[in-house]
Amino acid sequence: MKEGSYIIIDGEPCKIVEVEKSKPGKHGSAKVRLTAISVFTGSKKSFIGTVDTHVEIPMIDKRSAQIVSTTPTSVQLMDLQNFEVTESPIPTEPELQGRLVAGAEVEVWVVLGKNKIMRVKGSG
Numbered sequence: 243m244k245e246g247s248y249i250i251i252d253g254e255p256c257k258i259v260e261v262e263k264s265k266p267g268k269h270g271s272a273k274v275r276l277t278a279i280s281v282f283t284g285s286k287k288s289f290i291g292t293v294d295t296h297v298e299i300p301m302i303d304k305r306s307a308q309i310v311s312t313t314p315t316s317v318q319l320m321d322l323q324n325f326e327v328t329e330s331p332i333p334t335e336p337e338l339q340g341r342l343v344a345g346a347e348v349e350v351w352v353v354l355g356k357n358k359i360m361r362v363k364g365s366g
Contacts, residue, residue, distance in 0.1 A: 243276060243297065250298040251287045254280045255353045263293065281351070282358055284334065303352040306363070309344050317342055317359065319350060330357045338362060 243249060247258050256278035266272040276289040289297070307319040307328075316329050330350065332339065341362040342348075349361045 243274070248281075248300050248302065249276065249278060249289070250300050250354075251276075251278055251280075251289050253354075254282065254287070255300040255302070256280050256287050281353060282356055300353050304360075305350045305352060307348055307350045309342060309346045309348060311344055312342055319348070319357075319359075321350075322347070328357060330359055333359045 243258060243261060245258055245261055249256055249258060258276050258278045260277040262275040262277075264273045264275075272293045274291060274293050274295075278287050278289070279285070280287060291297075306322045308322060310318040310320050310327060312318070312332070314332075316331055318327060318329055320327050332342065338359060338361070342359070347363040348359050349363060350357050351360050
């Protein structure tokens with residue numbers, strides 16, 4: 243595991259922001275401490291275990307979608323591959339909120355059955 247990669251902690255996909263390793267002791271194995279930020283909530287999570295502990299890695303499906311309409315709490319999106327319409331919560335990032343208008347093309351990540359708008363494509 244390295245900084246910038248993704249891991250599942252407590253059932254949530256998280257991006258690793260810090261990795262600390264300790265040396266093995268006389269009777270123990272080396273330990274690793276991972277600090278990560280949740281993709282969906284932005285909360286800080288940590289994982290402590292031995293360096294040979296098996297961890298879950300999320301499958302991230304990056305898709306292109308077009309905004310059909312917006313409401314105060316969500317955005318309706320049409321997938322540009324299969325033309326399926328889904329709903330996604332409005333992202334908390336202020337740089338994205340002002341650019342979410344009908345007709346805009348966005349990149350959506352689908353992870354563990356949830357989706358999140360990650361960026362607005364184009365100069366918008």
